[in-house]
């Protein structure tokens with residue numbers, strides 16, 4: 223953990239303070255990458271800034287540069303791990319605004335998309351809305367499967 227400011231009411235800051243360290247995949251100088259809770263699209267990750275910041279417009283140039291390298295690295299990783307076809311990148315933060323007061327912490331959703339099935343640990347992952355932006359059916363997976371997904375990503379980093 224560096225000396226950047228954190229807000230302890232914020233769930234991303236809690237991850238940064240190592241209170242919820244479970245699915246952490248990678249830390250760079252300015253970003254942390256962890257496996258997203260929802261793995262309907264296998265390999266979905268969240269990239270959070272390692273300081274509490276609300277908006278993209280507040281990013282420093284050095285943070286953008288670090289992010290640019292991370293885009294290359296993570297796309298290459300997910301191609302290697304699951305042969306992802308293409309990628310959706312989203313800076314949404316809609317859920318943060320359902321809280322009163324809102325507590326946005328800058329993060330990106332990295333959602334790999336697939337024109338083919340991916341088989342892993344006896345399960346079949348399918349991108350049923352490939353070519354569209356539409357929530358996928360929820361897929362419940364075991365902790366063991368989550369770990370296999372994380373390990374496969376780490377092997378390809």
Ligand SMILES: [Zn+2]
Nearest residue numbers: 232235274327
């Ligand atoms: Zn925060």
